Amino acid sequence: MPYTTTDDPWAEYLVSPRYLAGSSGTCDAGFAPVAHWPHRSMGDGPCQLLVTSPDGRIRIGWFGDDFELWKICAATDAVSAARWTATFNHVTPAEIVAGLTGALARDYAETDPYDEARFLTRTSMYWADAVRPLTDAGWTYDGAAERGTVEIVAPDQQAGALIDNRLSDRDDRTVQVWAGPPGWGTRAEATFTSRTPSHLIAATAAAMTDPAPAVRERHTVHRAVEHLVTLTPVRPPASAAPRLPTPLDVRHTAVTRAVERAARGPYTATDLRVRAARNRSTIPTPGRTGSPTRAPEANPPITLPTPSRRR
Structure with missing residues (x-):
């Protein structure tokens, strides 16, 4: 290098x-x-x-x-x-x-x-x-050594040992x-x-x-x-260019931001991303076997996994 x-x-x-x-x-x-x-x-x-x-x-x-x-x-x-x-x-x-x-x-x-x-x-x-x-x-013998001495050299020829007998x-x-x-x-x-x-x-x-x-x-x-x-x-250079986001990263980010907006304000059916995100959330349904029977909260919290980003 x-x-x-x-x-x-x-x-x-x-x-x-x-x-x-x-x-x-x-x-x-x-x-x-x-x-x-x-x-x-x-x-x-x-x-x-x-x-x-x-x-x-x-x-x-x-x-x-x-x-x-x-x-x-x-x-x-x-x-x-x-x-x-x-x-x-x-x-x-x-x-x-x-x-x-x-x-x-x-x-x-x-x-x-x-x-x-x-x-x-x-x-x-x-x-x-x-x-x-x-x-x-x-390492091998070098035939150029002086009489009475032996020299051994590394395969790359950049190191050796000389023995004087x-x-x-x-x-x-x-x-x-x-x-x-x-x-x-x-x-x-x-x-x-x-x-x-x-x-x-x-x-x-x-x-x-x-x-x-x-x-x-x-x-x-x-x-x-x-x-x-x-x-x-030993460590990757700090100046390495960051990875560009993939289309999946962009979509996950958009859904996450839409849900954050919904948590701050009233829910409107016109926000399709919010509706899709809410439909994928796990909210207990009244009357279902094994589920508690109670009315859903006004704005139940929705947690989506944060998109993983490779560095």
Whole structure:
């Protein structure tokens, strides 16, 4: 759907695929799975909001003014260096970040205090485990990847994952998931260091392939991406032309108004619409079996159903 001057920039749309929706400008969706964890506002510093697991081993930072908007890491204890780190840039939809934060919340809730936490387990020796949700969704291998790396791309060629299988240090970024055309405001990127547990990368990949659209205000959809997505209004535009009345609508309206006139003044037999409306009304008839025998009121009230109008 092209952007036009008649579009309301604040109107909400369903954007599909979600990995091209961009950032909504808020962090709500990404923090939703861990909203019950301790959190602290950091003021105007680089990290503006910090959420941690109750024991401090998982740390989720939101850097509201940086290129790398999200930095998420886990350590063996609250004061140790991070074992692994994941970052998401400022274009990445928060709904995809929620794939990782949701998996961390589940891992923490299921952690046995006498066993190693699942969010600190070793990376699988099979690189395919980390991106299996992508291949299961029909993403395919790109033969143009560098030697020692593997790249998988989406059917629309607008998203992919790059896995670096070469020897690396513990803090090297070995997996990158991306979406959107190259550019500062159009390319979403998520990166994971070499010791990130494979199931956490897979949870992020699963959020990439989730068919559910993301909700965005119209002005947040980048012009360079709008031709690549499907935009569906959340609400019909207020400027939509009203439906013209049908002949049946006109007749119902005329009868209703005639009855209203009759209720305000004396009944006259010359008003054919009033006579027809009264004849169709249900007035008890004297002497009929099962009906009370009494004289009809002078001007009994008549109720007709109000014509339904489609909007």
